[in-house]
Structure formats: C-alpha cells, structure tokens
Amino acid sequence: MAEDKLLKEFKSAKEGNIPKDLSELSEEEKERLRFLGLDSSLKREGEYVQIDAKPVVCRKQVEGLEILPITEALKKYDWLSDYYWKLLSPEKDEFTKATAEDLDDGYFIRALPGYKIVYPVQTCLYIRTEKVAQKVHNIVIVEEGAELNLITSCSVHPHVESAFHIGVSEFFVKKRAKLTFSMLHVWGDQTIVRPRTGVLVEEEGSYISTYVSLYPVKDIQTSPVCRLVGEGAKASFASIIANQPGSKIDIGGEVWLEAPNTRTEIISRTVVYGGENIARGKIVAKAPKVKGHLECQGLMLSDEGIMRAIPQLDSYFYDVELTHEAAVGKIAKEEVEYLMARGLSEDEATSLIVKGFLTVKVEGIPPTLQKQIDKVLETAKLGF
C-alpha cells in the first residue's frame, strides 16, 4: 500500500479505550508491561506511560529531572518552541504532518544542568485499542554536563490485531552531556510503526542509541538523523533485530559529523527468519578530522526472507576516517556441530548461535540497561 494511504485506515487514538490508571489493565497486559521494564522491582528514576492518546503515569523520583506530557510542557514553557519541530519538519512526510495536525501527546523529559540521573527513566507508549493510530511527539533535553538513561518500551495490547504508531522525537544533548536511549519493542504482527527521530549533539556530548526488536511486527520504517555539531561529540547506534516472517523492517541511522573530532559508530545485527529487512546506515563527514564506522551484519536462517544491507559513506573532506563492513550469510555448519558435540540439539545450538550473534556490547551503555537487553534476548525464542 502506498505510504500516504496507510494512515487512512486507522482511527484517532483519542477514541481509544483508555483506563484511568494502570490498575485497570488486565493481568495479561500488566505482564507484558512488566516484561518491557515497567516492573516495580527495577530501580527507576522516573516513569512515563501513555495509553493510546492519554498519559496515565508521569512521575519522577529525583531532583534534577523533569517529566511532563508534551502538551503540558508546551503550555508551561514558552522557550520550548525553540525545540519543538526544530530538528524535524512537519512537512517531512505524511506521518510528521499527521502528528503536527492531530497530536496524541507524548513525553517531555529534561535532565537539568549538571545532574547525572544514574538509574534509567522508563517510558512506555502503549496502544490498547484496535485500529488506532497513536501519534506522539517527544522531546528530550539533556542540559550541559547532565546524564540521562532512557528506556522506551513501546507495545500493543496482546489482543490488538492492527495498530499504527508514529513517534516524532527530538533529542537535544548539550555540551558534555550524555544520553543513552534504548528502545525495547514488542509490537504486534499487524502493527505499523513510523518513528521519526532527530538528534542534536553539542561539544563533547554523547548519544548512544540501541534499538531492539525481536518479535513480529508488520512494518517498521525509520531512519533517525543525528547531527554532531560540537567538537568532540560522539554518537553510536546499535540495532538488534530478529526479522520474522511477514515483517518488513527498514531501519537506518544517519549521522552527520559536522564538527572536527566528532566520531560515530553504527552497528546493525539482523537475523532473518523471513520477511524483508533493510539495514541502512549513512555517515556524512561535513568537517575534517572525523571518524566513522558502519557495521552491518545479517544472518539468514531461511530462503523465505530478503535482507538488504545498504551502507553509505559521504565525505566532503580529505582528512577523515570512514569505514564500513557488511556481511550477510548463514550460520556456519561447524559452529552448530561444535555445540551438538557438547550435547545441544540442532535447534538449541542454532538458538545459542543466534543469541550470540545478536549480543552487541555497546560502549557506554550502563549495566542496568545492558541487563535488560540481555533479558529480552534470553526470553525471545531465537531457534527455528
């Protein structure tokens, strides 16, 4: 279906079946949210949960942190207009346009200057109603010298068959600030997802993004654009994807190195069980003395799927170091046999090899986040 027709089949999230609070959710829904990290046993500095169009949880535990629904934040802070729609244009495509015209809220999260928010802040954008399009706009600002670890777990009701999620996100990482942004998603096999993300990183700032999607989804298309505008800024993107039969996943990452001594690394690891996967990566050197590396690896487990790796390096200067490596292949027979000799069945061996393949240690990611990513990998069924 053409992109401009996709949205027409969905109703507004404002018509959703929205509970007053989380206690009204069914046990099955609560279990799903717990799995995604909304778990009282995990230490969190703040939480934001939105169901369809309505924020239902918005709380923070520590000083130096602000969490508000974006609609409230826009009323409270005039200066937010300097950030709102500044990294992305409503005219970018029909999805940004639809979000600008009919917003279903979203989160505003800000770490105040110098505050290092150690434990993660958890957000969850949850679609509960059948045939709903949720259109959110998020703004995250990490002020000078601050640190913020954000986990976002987006999901749908376990019995919702068809849903649409548009997430417009604009992230600002100020001087010497650090933002880690980890997305652990469990969509439905009929969910369409269109995140639109812009990131701006200032001098010596650092942005670390990890995207994990191991469960079936109908269609994801996203390509965050990150601009490193201050000297010494860095960004890393890792995507860890299991492409299931019937899923179309097109994930990119674009980093613009616009100041000297900026650097970036874009890593993608994809296992294709079926469906279609496109792993894009683009690094643009717009300043001298910059460094960028793109790594794109795909593991094909069936002939039923398609994988396309599309790396791109653009340089406007001679004094740069841009590299890429891409590899698509199958599981090595020797590895399966090695594990079988240790007592693993073929399926168990495959599952372990796939899990290993998807284990990407992202530099700079805090242990609590890494643990949660590992747990998702542990729980997902990664054999045949």
Next chain:
Amino acid sequence: MSVLLEIEDLWVEVEGREVLKGISLKIPVGETHVIFGRNGSGKTSLLMTIMGFPTYKVKYGKIYFKGEDITDLPPYERAKRGIGIMFQRPPTIKGVKLRDILKLCAKENNVKIEELARSFNFETFLEREVNKGFSGGEIKKSELLQLLVQNPDLVLLDEPESGVDVENLNLIGQMIKKLLQKDTPHKPRTKSGLIITHTGFILQHVAADLGYVIMEGEIYCTGNPIEIFEGIQKVGYEGCKNCLKRLA
C-alpha cells in the same frame, strides 16, 4: 570387563571418498587406547564418525556404545549418552562466551565451573568469546575444560599436544589424566579414552592400554602402545607396512 565402545567393520565415506575401510575395535570400560598414523590416514575420520558428524557417512558397519547401536544417532544424542570429543580446530562463536558453553556442558552435572577453571589457571578466559584469539595451548585448555565439565565416559582426543608450548604441555597432561581418572589410580576407573597422537607425548602422562596404527583407513597393527611408538620412531610408518604383526 564390560565393553564401552565396540566398532564392527566400519566403512565410512566423506564426499564420496572412502576414508575408513573396515575398522573394528573394542574399548573396555576404564581403558585408554591410542591411535598412531600418518596425516590423512583416517585417524580424525574415525573420531568424527564415533561422534556422529553428518559429513562422515557410514556406508557399512556398526558402532555400539554401552551395548546400544548408536550408528544412526546425531552427535547430541551421543553426547548425552556419554561421548565427548576434543576439537583440533574449534570454531569461534560470535558473542558466545566460554562460560556459556561450560554451563551448557554441565547440564545437570553439579560442577563448580569457577573453581575448576581456576585450578588450571584459566578463569580469566571464562568471560571471553569462545576460541576467539586463543593460542594453540589455550584452545586445548578450553576444550579439555569443556570435557571436564561435560564429564563423558568416553573421551575422544585428537592430538591434544599439537600447538602447545613446552610450558603448558605438562598442564595439558594433568588435565587429560584427570579426565581419564588416571590421577586416582587406586580407584576403579569408569572413564575410557581414544587418543590420536603424533608425538607420543600423551604416553608420558597417561598409561595407555592399547595402541593402533591406522594406515589408509585400515587398522594395520594393534599392540602395546609404547612398543608401537618406539617401532614407528625406529622404522617409520613404512616399516609398519612390512611388519609381520600386521593384522591378517
């Protein structure tokens, strides 16, 4: 003494090429046998066939383990029944740590992985990707550690000494001794071994019960392993060809 492994007239092909031609042997419980032979004679093929790797196609003959016909079982079923193999050139598995594999090897065996690794000065390797950048000696240690955790009744070792520096040879010897219960000679042994060796190094650490010479896919000679090894040193494998002890 009961027989742990019995091979009956085994003919094996790899990609249409005959690699074993009518091998028969018996390994009783608690015994260690040693295989000598030139490169390409079929020694490794024999071990790989006993483990059940699908590249090694049994055209004729049978393999019995603990009295059960295992000729058609996949490797993991053989591993579960108590066969373990040490790989010569094991693969690196991306993102899989030695500790992960040891945990899988242990299954229900109550093994203290940390303690065992420490006793062989190998604990720093537990968090490393298995086999990645391991030296020759480190590969052997890693393989033997996996086998110690797996605790098989029949241990198949393919040139455990190859690529190991002199300093580590002794430690490798100790590990094999432990694996085959040769470190506790006063106790009745339940573990058996089938070991390929080129250098005879293993004979200095493990008292082997029987030796074989394999040439061109056949067992040429069976006898006292030390005598066979000394004979090979004197007259080479050419001498074996002319030896009167050749099996009829």
